[in-house]
Amino acid sequence: MKKLIILFLIIFVYANEKVNIQLNWKYQFEFAGFIMAKEKGFYKEEGLNVNLLELSKNIDVIKKILNTPATYGVGDSSLVMEIMEGKNIELLMLIFDESPYVLVAVNLPNIKTLKDILKYNIVLDQFAYKNPAILGMLSSVDDVKKFNFKKENYFNIDKKGVFSIYISNELYKIKQLKIPYKIFNPKDYGFDFYGDILFTSKKELENHIDRALKVINATKKGYIYAFKHPDETIKIIKSKYNTQNFSIDKLKYEAKILKKMLSKTFLFDNEKIEQIVTVYNILFKLNYHKNIFNNIYSPYILTKKEQQFINTHILKCITTVSWAPFNTMKNGKISGIAVDYWKYIKNKLHFKSECIQVKEWPKVLNAIKTKQADLTISTTNTSDRGKYAVFTKTYASFPIAIATRNDVGFIANMKSLYGKKIAVGKNYSAEKFLKKYYPNLELIETKNTKEALKLVSENRAYAAVDILPVLAYNISKYSFANLKIAGKTPLKFNMKIMIRKDYKILVPLINKIIDNMPESKKEEIYNKWIAVNIQKGYSKRKINQFIFIGAGFLFLIGGWGIYAYFNIKKRKKLEKQLRELSMKDGLTKIYNRRKIDEILAKEIEVAKRYNTDLSLIFFDIDHFKIVNDTYGHKIGDKVLIELTQLIKDNIRKSDFFGRWGGEEFMIVCPYTDLNSAVLLAEKLRKIIEDNEIGGINITCSFGVTEVIKDDTVETFTSRVDKLLYVSKESGRNKVTFD
Numbered sequence: 001m002k003k004l005i006i007l008f009l010i011i012f013v014y015a016n017e018k019v020n021i022q023l024n025w026k027y028q029f030e031f032a033g034f035i036m037a038k039e040k041g042f043y044k045e046e047g048l049n050v051n052l053l054e055l056s057k058n059i060d061v062i063k064k065i066l067n068t069p070a071t072y073g074v075g076d077s078s079l080v081m082e083i084m085e086g087k088n089i090e091l092l093m094l095i096f097d098e099s100p101y102v103l104v105a106v107n108l109p110n111i112k113t114l115k116d117i118l119k120y121n122i123v124l125d126q127f128a129y130k131n132p133a134i135l136g137m138l139s140s141v142d143d144v145k146k147f148n149f150k151k152e153n154y155f156n157i158d159k160k161g162v163f164s165i166y167i168s169n170e171l172y173k174i175k176q177l178k179i180p181y182k183i184f185n186p187k188d189y190g191f192d193f194y195g196d197i198l199f200t201s202k203k204e205l206e207n208h209i210d211r212a213l214k215v216i217n218a219t220k221k222g223y224i225y226a227f228k229h230p231d232e233t234i235k236i237i238k239s240k241y242n243t244q245n246f247s248i249d250k251l252k253y254e255a256k257i258l259k260k261m262l263s264k265t266f267l268f269d270n271e272k273i274e275q276i277v278t279v280y281n282i283l284f285k286l287n288y289h290k291n292i293f294n295n296i297y298s299p300y301i302l303t304k305k306e307q308q309f310i311n312t313h314i315l316k317c318i319t320t321v322s323w324a325p326f327n328t329m330k331n332g333k334i335s336g337i338a339v340d341y342w343k344y345i346k347n348k349l350h351f352k353s354e355c356i357q358v359k360e361w362p363k364v365l366n367a368i369k370t371k372q373a374d375l376t377i378s379t380t381n382t383s384d385r386g387k388y389a390v391f392t393k394t395y396a397s398f399p400i401a402i403a404t405r406n407d408v409g410f411i412a413n414m415k416s417l418y419g420k421k422i423a424v425g426k427n428y429s430a431e432k433f434l435k436k437y438y439p440n441l442e443l444i445e446t447k448n449t450k451e452a453l454k455l456v457s458e459n460r461a462y463a464a465v466d467i468l469p470v471l472a473y474n475i476s477k478y479s480f481a482n483l484k485i486a487g488k489t490p491l492k493f494n495m496k497i498m499i500r501k502d503y504k505i506l507v508p509l510i511n512k513i514i515d516n517m518p519e520s521k522k523e524e525i526y527n528k529w530i531a532v533n534i535q536k537g538y539s540k541r542k543i544n545q546f547i548f549i550g551a552g553f554l555f556l557i558g559g560w561g562i563y564a565y566f567n568i569k570k571r572k573k574l575e576k577q578l579r580e581l582s583m584k585d586g587l588t589k590i591y592n593r594r595k596i597d598e599i600l601a602k603e604i605e606v607a608k609r610y611n612t613d614l615s616l617i618f619f620d621i622d623h624f625k626i627v628n629d630t631y632g633h634k635i636g637d638k639v640l641i642e643l644t645q646l647i648k649d650n651i652r653k654s655d656f657f658g659r660w661g662g663e664e665f666m667i668v669c670p671y672t673d674l675n676s677a678v679l680l681a682e683k684l685r686k687i688i689e690d691n692e693i694g695g696i697n698i699t700c701s702f703g704v705t706e707v708i709k710d711d712t713v714e715t716f717t718s719r720v721d722k723l724l725y726v727s728k729e730s731g732r733n734k735v736t737f738d
Contacts (some may be wrong), residue, residue, distance in 0.1 A: 002030060003341065017408075018070060020072075029168070029230075034219060035237060036223075036229075038222075046218045061087060072215055077194045079197055079199055091197050094265075096262060096263060098260075106162075107160040108162070120161065121150045129165035131164070138190035172254070208510075270350060306505060313352075317354070319334065319356075319373075321357050325529040360448075369389075376498050390501055393511045398469055402486050410488045414438055423443075434465060587641065607670070608707075612670070618720040619681070622733060635694055640663065655667055673706060673738060681737075703721065703722070705720045
């Protein structure tokens with residue numbers, strides 16, 4: 001009986017683990033995920049008893065979390081700086097992919113540019129105080145040390161001053177009070193980093209990883225639920241958590257803006273984290289070279305041993321660059337299908353790695369065997385390799401195919417190859433399989449697939465055998481016009497990562513990523529390398545030949561079912577291309593006028609319904625007729641294409657960019673007030689003026705306006721057109737706004 005009571009007490013305590021989460025209640029819907037995780041019982045389902053604590057004015061969140069067990073908090077990208085400064089914290093989960101932080105000058109009409117802020121105190125809360133986007137933006141005009149910062153967690157924005165605010169929160173109040181203001185958004189200056197991040201102490205994670213996982217899982221569910229059910233969430237916030245007395249309209253405003261920023265995966269991206277580290281190193285002249293990912297949790301790492309291995313090892317990857325499209329060189333970098341898969345995998349696990357290039361495949365195998373390298377990213381398992389290596393699950397599977405000259409008929413079975421010379425890469429998996437399953441074939445070993453195809457092209461071999469994408473890619477790239485894919489073997493190549501045997505701890509980790517990899521990501525990688533390269537390598541006539549030959553081949557070897565499958569896939573691809581053509585400009589590949597009209601109609605409706613900002617930028621190229629008359633239409637087209645790319649590189653992902661007609665372009669800027677849109681237009685005007693485009697110097701004139709209550713697409717575009725006309729008439733290379 002005594003044992004049962006003790007067991008009951010243990011279960012009771014375990015089922016009610018107390019956890020504190022420190023939150024700043026001045027932002028209400030921002031923390032809707034935590035609120036709904038508590039209110040809908042997601043924390044309780046995980047056996048957690050969670051207290052949501054309001055951040056008081058004088059609390060140092062990081063100090064509190066480091067010194068208090070079972071305590072979690074929310075920061076932003078500035079947490080990276082805290083890690084660089086030696087704080088023993090762990091970043092657990094990304095909440096918002098984008099940061100809502102901006103600077104706003106309130107009741108200061110004399111502030112026109114960032115430079116003007118130098119004269120004033122900038123009031124920042126404890127996270128904005130070190131926010132890389134805010135600091136990066138300021139550094140773009142002067143040394144950060146020259147600005148005057150004042151640190152406050154709570155401040156009153158009704159008075160004059162410069163403040164760090166969330167565009168989802170305080171901006172609503174400023175607009176309601178009709179206070180004059182000017183926004184400075186870091187995104188407009190090229191600094192786009194993370195928003196909210198859930199974190200805790202490293203000690204909490206190491207000693208209670210199960211508890212941390214429960215907090216992460218329940219909080220994630222809470223955010224998904226909150227943004228799917230905003231009205232229910234707002235009702236709960238109003239009744240139980242509204243210490244700031246926000247109105248329903250204000251909470252709806254906040255929810256609408258934050259919804260677009262909510263992370264789709266709740267996972268960190270290695271490259272963005274490294275960008276943040278670089279910004280801090282430059283801003284503060286630091287020399288931080290430690291592994292920042294020691295302090296960033298990956299949901300795929302479940303044990304201390306796994307974490308310790310990743311923290312203490314820089315993995316040496318080895319590969320050839322002569323096996324396109326799996327491993328090749330592009331713009332001086334190792335690229336290809338296998339490389340893209342490896343980047344995805346190491347990004348999820350926060351691996352640190354370096355890649356060694358060798359010319360021949362046998363050197364790869366020898367390096368793994370002798371432990372000079374740790375892994376290779378594009379191979380499959382064979383009995384001899386199993387003596388010194390282990391393998392992950394298959395991440396992609398392809399048929400092993402046969403290439404011949406065009407005058408050879410379809411190869412329906414392997415018997416057709418007997419008594420003939422077959423070229424295959426030495427020690428390639430294809431050779432291993434052929435030797436195992438078809439030992440009577442006469443094989444010619446080559447250095448790579450290109451050399452094998454060359455032998456066939458020169459009639460020194462009857463056929464070349466390799467993986468289907470490799471054969472197709474090489475035939476296309478090296479213009480073997482007299483070669484074709486003539487058939488496929490019954491064999492399949494299951495693409496795996498091969499790892500030195502004593503590093504087998506990596507196998508289950510990588511397998512978890514493979515198991516959870518979205519099909520959409522796999523298709524994106526495949527289409528990037530297979531569809532694009534075949535299209536570039538062949539003329540339209542040759543592509544048609546390839547399709548007809550392939551269709552016939554598939555019919556012979558796979559029957560009508562496979563033929564129908566690919567026919568449907570082809571039709572869907574064509575339908576997709578037609579849809580894209582209907583909304584894309586043929587020359588510049590950006591939206592056409594028809595699509596921009598659709599976007600404008602939708603965004604005007606959204607702006608009116610939710611009382612959000614919407615601005616429109618209209619510009620054209622000055623004296624474009626003279627460009628065409630002087631340099632010719634080919635140069636004119638080049639100017640349009642290069643200008644388009646330059647603009648795309650300097651606007652936000654959330655902006656819509658289209659060609660209105662001729663040399664006229666339009667940018668639709670959702671959630672952007674007039675001040676910010678004018679700033680963006682001025683930035684673009686200067687960039688165009690300072691760059692040589694299409695080999696010549698051009699300028700552009702701009703009109704900028706903001707949507708008003710009774711606007712339609714016609715009135716909105718007509719007004720911005722008139723403003724552009726004013727810029728043209730008053731000397732060109734100007735921005736006119738109203």
